[in-house]
Amino acid sequence: MARELTREEKAAIRKLVTRLCANYDRDVGCLPLDCPCYMLEKYWTGALCRYFREAVLPNDPVLEASLAAEGPAPKTRPCPVCGRAFLPDGRTRYCSSGCARTALRQQKRNYMRKKRG
Numbered sequence: 001m002a003r004e005l006t007r008e009e010k011a012a013i014r015k016l017v018t019r020l021c022a023n024y025d026r027d028v029g030c031l032p033l034d035c036p037c038y039m040l041e042k043y044w045t046g047a048l049c050r051y052f053r054e055a056v057l058p059n060d061p062v063l064e065a066s067l068a069a070e071g072p073a074p075k076t077r078p079c080p081v082c083g084r085a086f087l088p089d090g091r092t093r094y095c096s097s098g099c100a101r102t103a104l105r106q107q108k109r110n111y112m113r114k115k116r117g
Contacts, residue, residue, distance in 0.1 A: 002046040
């Protein structure tokens with residue numbers, strides 16, 4: 001069942017289209033269709049532009065999961081290192097392995113400071 005997009009989802013779609021979509025042009029809109037971009041005027045979940053769904057949307061897994069889910073958007077958790085929202089997968093605490101390495105390095109640094117002082 002289709003549902004209305006939230007304000008955050010609309011903003012995330014606009015950001016992805018204007019930054020990453022190869023078919024988007026500021027002056028024309030959608031280059032292949034030669035009309036305004038369909039995704040920028042979208043207010044409901046459901047049918048998505050095929051290029052957007054296959055090439056652009058995978059860059060934002062949280063938005064991808066919320067658009068694919070039936071009913072309300074799935075719960076996300078903020079990353080304690082960078083603050084970016086991500087979909088928790090079991091015991092996952094960080095959004096990426098880079099953030100996990102940064103947190104581990106910080107933990108070790110704090111441990112050694114405490115041990116020395």
